[in-house]
Amino acid sequence: xxLNYRHTVLSCCVGYVAQAIVLNYIPLxxxxxxxxxxxxxxxxxxxxxxxFGVQLLxxxxxxxxxxxxxxRACGAAGNFLCAFGLVLLAFLPRILPPMAGLLTASLFYSAxxxxxxxxxxxVVEACPTKHKESVMGFLHSAYCWGSVAVVLVSTxxxxxxxxxxxxxxxxxxxxxxxxxxxxxxxxxxxxxxGAEEGAESxxxxxxxxxxxxxxxxxxxxxxxxLCAGASEQAVSQWASAFAEQGLGVSKTVGDLxxxxxxxxxxxxxxxxxxxxxxxxxxxKFLLIGAAGCVAAYLLISLPPLPALNLVGCALCGLFVGIxxxxxxxxxxxxxxxxxxxxxxxxxxxxxxxxxSGPTLVGLxxxxxxxxxxxxxxxxxxxxxLAVFGAxxxxxxxxxDALPLAEKD
Numbered sequence: 126x127x128l129n130y131r132h133t134v135l136s137c138c139v140g141y142v143a144q145a146i147v148l149n150y151i152p153l154x155x156x157x158x159x160x161x162x163x164x165x166x167x168x169x170x171x172x173x174x175x176x177f178g179v180q181l182l183x184x185x186x187x188x189x190x191x192x193x194x195x196x197r198a199c200g201a202a203g204n205f206l207c208a209f210g211l212v213l214l215a216f217l218p219r220i221l222p223p224m225a226g227l228l229t230a231s232l233f234y235s236a237x238x239x240x241x242x243x244x245x246x247x248v249v250e251a252c253p254t255k256h257k258e259s260v261m262g263f264l265h266s267a268y269c270w271g272s273v274a275v276v277l278v279s280t281x282x283x284x285x286x287x288x289x290x291x292x293x294x295x296x297x298x299x300x301x302x303x304x305x306x307x308x309x310x311x312x313x314x315x316x317x318x319g320a321e322e323g324a325e326s327x328x329x330x331x332x333x334x335x336x337x338x339x340x341x342x343x344x345x346x347x348x349x350x351l352c353a354g355a356s357e358q359a360v361s362q363w364a365s366a367f368a369e370q371g372l373g374v375s376k377t378v379g380d381l382x383x384x385x386x387x388x389x390x391x392x393x394x395x396x397x398x399x400x401x402x403x404x405x406x407x408x409k410f411l412l413i414g415a416a417g418c419v420a421a422y423l424l425i426s427l428p429p430l431p432a433l434n435l436v437g438c439a440l441c442g443l444f445v446g447i448x449x450x451x452x453x454x455x456x457x458x459x460x461x462x463x464x465x466x467x468x469x470x471x472x473x474x475x476x477x478x479x480x481s482g483p484t485l486v487g488l489x490x491x492x493x494x495x496x497x498x499x500x501x502x503x504x505x506x507x508x509x510l511a512v513f514g515a516x517x518x519x520x521x522x523x524x525d526a527l528p529l530a531e532k533d
Contacts (some may be wrong), residue, residue, distance in 0.1 A: 130252040133312040134260065134453045136305060137249050137471060138267035140200065140241045143302035145271030147234040148176070148362075149384065150298055151214070153279055155366045157288055159423055162223035166495055167364065170416075170487025173362050174236040175228055177480030179245060183239030184473030196244050196314055198388040203240030208299040210234025211281035213290035215437075229327075237302070242476065247468045248361060252313040257415045258407075258454045262399025265450035269392030269442075276385040329520035334466055335495075340513050343467075344361075346456040347474040352511035353448035354478025356418050360425065360441045360503040361387055362483040363490075366433060385443035394446030402454075412450045415511035417444030434498075448511060457520065482507055 155169050192197050210233035217226030246261065254260045275298070282294050337343050364383035398410065421444055424437030453471065460467055482504050490500035 128312050130310075130313060131316065131317065133252055133429050134249055134264065134284075135253070136200075136309045136312045137245045138264060139301065139308070140204060140245045141264065141268040142274070143204055143305060144241050145268045146275055146298050146301065146304050147207050147210060147238050148358075149272045150277040150295065151176075151209075151389070152277060152293055152362050153276065153384065155363075157291060158223075158227065158333035161322075162218065163225075164224055165491070167266060167487055167491030168224060170491070171224075171485060172227055172231050173358075173483040173487065174480060175231045176238070177358075177483075179232055179478060180239035180242065180476040181237035181473060183236060184243060184469050185467070187469035189467070191276075196354065197310060199240050199244050200248065200309040200414040201306045203237045203244065204302040206237030207234050208237075208303040210237060211295045211299040213265055215295040226323050239472075239476065242464075242472045243469050244445060246472075247465055248314060250457060250468075253315065256402070257316070257370055257457070259315040259399045260267060261454055261457075262367045262395050262402065262450050265275040265453075266392050266395035266399065267279060269388050269395060271448065272388035273385060276388060277307055280385070284471070287296075287349050320368060334470075335499065337467055337470065338462060340460065342459050342521070343470075345471070346452055346459070346471060348519070349448065349452040349511060349514040350471045350474035351444070352415070352469050353452055354475040354480075354509045355482030355504065355507035356441075356448060356478070356511060357445045357482070357508065358479040359482030359501060360422075360438060363486050363501070364438050364498055367501070381490070383438050386435070386439035389442070390439050391442035391446035394443050395450055398447055398450065399406065407451055407455060408515070410447055410517055411455070412512065412515035414444045414451070414513045415508055418448070418475075418508035419505060419512060420444075422501060422505040426505070428496045445508075449460030460516075478507065483498075 151172060155166065155172075157168060158164050158169055166211050180335060210230050213230035214227070217230050218224060221229065245264070249260060249264050250257060252260070256318055283291070312449055361384060366379070368383035394414075398405075398407075418441060421437050421441035424440065425434050426437075428434060428437075453468075456463065456467065456471055486497065486500035489501070489503040490497045493499035
């Protein structure tokens with residue numbers, strides 16, 4: 126069978142599933158790590174810090190090495206590193222001091238997740254698809270459905286066999302990215318339009334770092350990506366521990382009502398965005414998502430009722446779901462020749478948010494006597510900033526009376 130661009134998109138979707146595995150399976154084990162290894166939640170927060178710190182480093186360097194090494198090698202390596210890191214997670218905490226083992230494993234799977242974040246979106250953007258924004262929405266929904274699978278299947282596994290077998294299941298979760306690493310070696314890859322246009326014109330590359338940073342609109346998208354990553358991960362990374370420890374429910378109920386509901390509603394939001402993009406204003410959708418996220422944070426943090434707090438976790442997924450892919454789509458329209466550098470820098474901003482949000486929650490929670498409610502309330506600053514950014518985007522569109530792509 127001859128492979129075509131649909132197989133490329135499929136492999137990229139599985140790449141996001143691989144990213145979802147490493148970013149969602151480990152947080153399900155935070156309370157387990159606390160009890161099994163005697164590690165405090167404040168120390169466990171270092172796993173999230175290292176995870177997104179490594180991804181930040183990959184994002185920062187990607188503009189220099191991805192085009193030289195090639196998307197194929199980077200994509201295969203990203204999937205393989207995710208698989209290898211998961212296997213190390215199962216063994217290193219027993220070989221090394223527990224926290225050192227966990228952090229070492231984190232270095233590998235985080236590097237894989239970072240590589241995938243940088244290359245997946247531009248690879249799909251380059252594919253000869255008819256409705257790129259819709260395809261981008263479905264692509265990013267793959268991360269959500271991967272998260273759903275991780276939470277649902279992991280919860281079922283732990284219910285049947287016990288949480289003590291988490292190391293075996295880490296190895297089983299390594300299989301999808303390992304298979305996809307091989308698959309990605311054979312799918313067809315295409316060139317981004319920006320690279321070709323810059324080469325043909327002989328002018329200074331439009332996708333150069335210096336050209337991008339001179340655009341004010343670029344910095345607005347950087348702000349939105351930072352807030353998108355922070356708003357999403359501040360809740361999703363701590364949802365399981367929040368439900369299990371902070372609300373006093375069982376692990377099974379906590380995982381289903383917290384991370385699973387969050388991921389399902391985030392996935393539905395992105396599918397709705399992809400299916401209805403031509404009938405709705407993406408700028409308005411972005412503003413509604415940011416404002417709804419603020420309301421969800423308040424619902425998580427303030428009411429003294431666990432049921433309402435869990436509803437807030439789920440609703441956060443629904444509203445935050447548009448922020449990341451929506452910002453990518455608007456940036457692609459505004460700077461259509463941004464190329465690898467633009468995607469890498471936006472991923473850098475997003476991962477900086479992914480690092481900042483959960484870290485802030487962990488630090489504030491530790492200072493407040495392990496109160497995750499206090500930590501999540503402090504992180505409300507990020508969706509509030511996203512509201513500000515979305516208002517500026519909407520005002521720019523109204524002022525110009527033209528789509529961003531036509532003005533910039």
